[in-house]
Amino acid sequence: MELITERVEVWAAGIEDKPGSLANVLTGLREAGADLNFILARREPDQAGKSVVYVTPLNGDAELEAAATLGFNVTTRVHSIRVEGENQSGIAAALALKLAAAGINLRGFSAAVLGSRFVLYVGLDSDEDAAKAMTVLKQA
The missing domain is CATH 3.30.70.260 (ACT domain)
Structure with a gap:
């Protein structure tokens, strides 16, 4: 994906x-x-x-x-990542599972679908968590 x-x-x-x-x-x-x-x-x-x-x-x-x-x-307390891609059934669950498997605790998770695309905003507690999440999501 x-x-x-x-x-x-x-x-x-x-x-x-x-x-x-x-x-x-x-x-x-x-x-x-x-x-x-x-x-x-x-x-x-x-x-x-x-x-x-x-x-x-x-x-x-x-x-x-x-x-x-x-x-x-x-905001300095929330470190955020924007993720966009082709929508498919279960994509939010799949990405949340990948982040969980990497031991990343989510501060926030907001997603929407428009047409065939989704956009997701992930809130994290630190720069370190955000960097780790970026690595995980880029490999998804």
Whole structure:
């Protein structure tokens, strides 16, 4: 199976848990020219009234300046890999098994299929785990 694997920087911002908060930060990034490949937003389970949004990629001075103004910072706790390839039944399970067999503990795992392709984002705890995961995925 041919996979495209790459390390990616994921950016995070805290937002209010109320209507329009997510739309406001995404609009700010769009106006700066961001063409996002991944967005994940969720409530903070231990902080009432707070949510967090994760995005990637952010490139160039205008996007980075807008991101900083909107409260985004590159995540340093989550080390992320983007994987893309031809979709096939069970591909997520197969890749998760390969990572598990290599002793890699996953911090996060998000996948979607569009047409005949899948995209997967894997979150890991350290640079070392990310490097090991890249090696495993490139051999898949």
